[in-house]
Amino acid sequence: MTTRELSPEAAYAEAVEQLPLRVSQCDRWSDRAVYWAAVRYGVGEIRPGTWPAAAERWTRLWQIARREHLAPIPGVPEVDNLPRDASAADRGLAHMRAIVGKRR
Template identity: 40%
Template structure:
C-alpha cells in the first residue's frame, strides 16, 4: 500500500503508534489485502479510494469502540471462514466479527472454568471481555453460583464490558520459587502471590 495523505479526523486508528510508527488503519488495509489476495486490492482503483476507505473505517471502528485486540479476533474469524464463496466484509460485517462472542450462558460457564484454570496458568479465554467480567462479578462468587441464579447480573456485567474497549488479558507472573528453610525468600514469594489480582479479589470476597 502506497503512502497516502490520510486527511482524516485523528483517533487511535489514524495516529502513528508503536516503535515503528505505523498507522493502524493502514495496517488493517494491508492485512485484509493479505487475507483476500487480488480480490481486495481490485476494489480500490486509486489512492483516493484507499483514503476514502481509511476514513470511513477509522471513524466506524472508533465510534464502535473496536480495539486493536478485537480487530485481531475479527481477522482470525475471516481466516477461519476462507473459501471460494467468501468475499471481503463490509464495515458493519467486520465490526460484528470483531465483537463476536459466545452467548451469555456459554460465556458464563467459560468464566467459571477459566478462572479456575488461571490459578495453574492454563486458562484460555474467547474474549478479553469475559475475563474482565469475571473479575467484575467476583471470582470466588462466580465459582459458587449458578447460571440460573446469576443470569441477570452476569448479562449486565458482561454487556457493560462489551460496550466499551477492553484491555488485553494480563500475563501471569511466573510462579515463585524458594528454598525450604529460607524465611525471607518465602515471605517475598507470599507477597508476590498476594499482589496477584485473583488473590486480591478472592480475599476481598472471603473477608466480606
C-alpha cells in the same frame, strides 16, 4: 480469540471453566470481555451450577464489557490477548514478538 458470538450463559460457563486454570497459568479466554466481566462480577462468586442465580447480574456486566475497550488479560500471552477483530498482520507481529521475547 474467536469471532463467534457468545451468549451471556456461554460466557459465564467459560468463566467457570477458565478461572480455576489461572492458578497454573493455563487459562485461555475466547474474549477479553469474558475475563473482565468475571472480574467485575467477582471471581470468587463464579462457580459451577450458579448460572440461574447469576443470570441477571452477569448478563448486565457482560453487555457492558462487550461494548468497552478492555485492557489485556494479565498473564496471558500477547497473541492470545488480541481483540477478536485483530488483523492477521497484528496476530503475526504478536506471534513474532513472543518468539523473539523467548530468546532474550
